[in-house]
Amino acid sequence: MSKAPPVSSINHDIYAPVMDVLENSRANVYLTGRAGTGKTTLLKSFVARHRETTAVLAPTGIAAVNAGGQTVHSFFRLPPRLIEPSDVKRIRYARALRAIDTLVIDEVSMIRADVMAAIDLSLRLNRDVDAPFGGVQMVLVGDPYQLPPVIEQGLSGYLEETHGGSYFFSPPAFRDGNFRLIELTEVFRQSDPVFLDILAGVRSGEMDQNQNEILSAQVSALDPVSASQTHVVLTGTNKAAFDINHRRLEALPGNAMAYEARVNGEFDQRLFPTESPLYLKPKARVMMLKNDPDKRWVNGTLATITRIAQNSMYIDIDGAEHEVEPASWERIKYGYDDTKKELKKDVVGTFKQYPLRLAWALTIHKSQGQTLDKVYIDLRRGLFAHGQAYVALSRCRTLEGLALSRPLQARDLNMDRRALALGRLSDVHEYPGCRMAVLEEE
Numbered sequence: 001m002s003k004a005p006p007v008s009s010i011n012h013d014i015y016a017p018v019m020d021v022l023e024n025s026r027a028n029v030y031l032t033g034r035a036g037t038g039k040t041t042l043l044k045s046f047v048a049r050h051r052e053t054t055a056v057l058a059p060t061g062i063a064a065v066n067a068g069g070q071t072v073h074s075f076f077r078l079p080p081r082l083i084e085p086s087d088v089k090r091i092r093y094a095r096a097l098r099a100i101d102t103l104v105i106d107e108v109s110m111i112r113a114d115v116m117a118a119i120d121l122s123l124r125l126n127r128d129v130d131a132p133f134g135g136v137q138m139v140l141v142g143d144p145y146q147l148p149p150v151i152e153q154g155l156s157g158y159l160e161e162t163h164g165g166s167y168f169f170s171p172p173a174f175r176d177g178n179f180r181l182i183e184l185t186e187v188f189r190q191s192d193p194v195f196l197d198i199l200a201g202v203r204s205g206e207m208d209q210n211q212n213e214i215l216s217a218q219v220s221a222l223d224p225v226s227a228s229q230t231h232v233v234l235t236g237t238n239k240a241a242f243d244i245n246h247r248r249l250e251a252l253p254g255n256a257m258a259y260e261a262r263v264n265g266e267f268d269q270r271l272f273p274t275e276s277p278l279y280l281k282p283k284a285r286v287m288m289l290k291n292d293p294d295k296r297w298v299n300g301t302l303a304t305i306t307r308i309a310q311n312s313m314y315i316d317i318d319g320a321e322h323e324v325e326p327a328s329w330e331r332i333k334y335g336y337d338d339t340k341k342e343l344k345k346d347v348v349g350t351f352k353q354y355p356l357r358l359a360w361a362l363t364i365h366k367s368q369g370q371t372l373d374k375v376y377i378d379l380r381r382g383l384f385a386h387g388q389a390y391v392a393l394s395r396c397r398t399l400e401g402l403a404l405s406r407p408l409q410a411r412d413l414n415m416d417r418r419a420l421a422l423g424r425l426s427d428v429h430e431y432p433g434c435r436m437a438v439l440e441e442e
Helices: 012-025 039-049 061-067 072-076 094-098 113-127 155-163 172-176 193-204 209-216 238-251 388-393
Strands: 029-033 054-058 102-105 137-141 180-184 232-235 257-259 262-265 278-280 285-288 302-309 312-317 320-323 327-337 342-353 356-358 361-363 375-377 402-404 424-431 434-440
Touching: 012 029, 012 039, 012 180, 012 434, 029 039, 039 054, 039 102, 039 137, 054 061, 054 072, 061 327, 072 113, 072 327, 094 113, 094 327, 113 155, 113 172, 193 209, 193 388, 232 238, 238 278, 238 356, 238 361, 278 356, 375 388
Parallel strands: 029 137, 029 180, 054 102, 102 137, 232 361, 232 375, 375 402
Antiparallel strands: 180 434, 257 278, 262 342, 285 302, 285 356, 302 312, 312 320, 327 342, 424 434
16 A cells, blocks of 8 residues: 655755745745655644744645645635735734734645735735735745646736736746745655656656657556556546546445534535545545554555444554544634734634545546555546646656556646746755755846
8 A cells, every 4th residue: 555755754854954044044935846855744844833923825725724724815805806906905803914924825836926916915015014025924835837827818918917927926026025946856755767757857848759658658558447446546537536436436345334524614515625425335445634643644545444334434554454533624714812912823614524535546636745656647538737747647656656548648748838937046056955046037
């Protein structure tokens, strides 16, 4: 069975220069790096050390739940459309914004230029500080090769005219913020230089003939349902993943048991981290969705259901049986604690369910951040989103564990070059595991 690298296995010494910049220089930082370089681990480590003064935001509800924070639009009270300067208002809990020393935005590559400009304007307005981002230290985390912003047809020209482009780094506020680029360069997920070279080619959308030939040798004659017996199938649509999972579940003997989640407060169904009801049978393949406090598994570990009852569940991981308890996910909103005079986090909704999902198949989007030993990539419908091929391929630890339904084609390597146009770099320094540079305006 497959496990993501436990946090303890990652060499935290490589983070020392990064932590020094974040904590001592207080510079604005754009933290990036290839899949599997430990961006999330580093982010969680920094936030854990500065909980009282750091807010964590994300562009979507699911990303916010996973990051333990709030959505950008909810936090700044922004409308769910193109944002004009007139949409930015004084917020009644402005003291919470004034209590922030550091604002972390995860998956920042999904943030559009008008949203980033609104973040800058709101922080200036509500903190009464006329400096980039109201004087808050900004830590932006993401990989532009994987997740781009959604830009509706016809909007690019307007964003180009009003903000200098469509991406988070386009508005003047970003350029005025003197951001440092920190790129994590040591990949923990893969070690084979040939596979890493192929992933680099897919990431950039510039595979050479040799890389293509090596990858094409991984094409399998199996269909996705057959492949799901030995591999985790990654597919582009929720429907395809659902169909494979439930066909495999129905093929198992016996009746499925339904586990309902307990939902309280504000927790929209679209944000559920797993299904409710969750249908399971013994011998079902599942993926764990949270790190176990007793370190028996981590988020991404594959397991097999062994025994189920109405109020109990057991799984097998590498030949050892473990009981699984329900776990909770929280939706939070930031506020201000009048007594302590500091930032506070209020839990406004909870979702309690067994922390797993069926895992014969996953969507490429839901596989984000996971590490898998055997992956079959279903390319029947093509890959239409920027970066999907790279996300899918980079989930797998080894080239040998990878299988494709067909060879990759040029149309699968969708890449919006504008998403990569950060600008010139100066004052570049190389460290073990990372490199740092100052971002300059083009």
